[in-house]
């Protein structure tokens with residue numbers, strides 16, 4: 001069942017989503033080689049709680065940490081651990097917060113130092129694929145229109161692998177609500193979008209094949225061919241004419257450019 005949100009509820013969700021964006025902006029300012037992903041998670045947990053919110057992922061279906069941090073060939077749901085970030089890594093940071101009764105959810109992939117040109121291209125294309133999907137998040141369109149736009153761009157135009165096993169989703173009082181929002185599919189298929197629908201659109205794009213494997217920790221999803229994968233996610237309210245982005249990359253991109261440990265040549 002889809003839960004449609006009132007205008008007031010969407011404004012509350014904007015606050016949740018913008019707190020996620022502010023959290024990712026803090027991460028963008030702090031990331032550097034030598035930092036463990038656990039340290040990044042501690043920073044995220046602290047920032048969210050300092051702002052009066054609760055990390056959505058902590059204890060979600062037994063998930064042990066406050067963020068998902070997925071490095072290089074890891075696609076999503078990497079559990080923060082003792083791994084120390086190195087020059088040349090790409091790191092996808094996925095954050096959710098619960099504030100005033102509503103969840104926000106957003107993810108961003110960062111490049112640490114000297115990252116290969118082809119990997120930077122993958123990151124840029126994944127972000128572009130997200131925006132291709134967002135363009136279709138309009139009242140009267142169908143979920144399949146978003147899915148098709150992402151797949152068409154990432155697979156057909158760019159030749160990357162689009163992950164099938166994990167999808168975007170509705171969100172609101174719950175982190176995951178109907179409908180599912182796949183990153184692949186047929187134009188004109190799936191539920192029709194109406195005013196009040198809020199969804200997380202989150203393409204996971206692999207440099208090589210689309211195949212993924214689950215790691216022994218029960219959470220981490222990685223590419224089967226061990227080539228890199230990127231992940232960008234926005235919380236989006238469906239509107240007539242133009243989608244309303246509740247989360248924002250503006251501050252993150254600014255902080256990313258100001259951080260000399262990060263590569264922004266993409």
Ligand code: MF3
Pocket residue numbers: 056057058060061063067068077094095096105106169200
């Ligand atoms: N943003 C991701 C999602 O929507 C991460 C949540 S999974 C969790 O699926 F279990 F870690 F919470």
Ligand code: CO
Pocket residue numbers: 105106168169200202233
């Ligand atoms: Co999500």
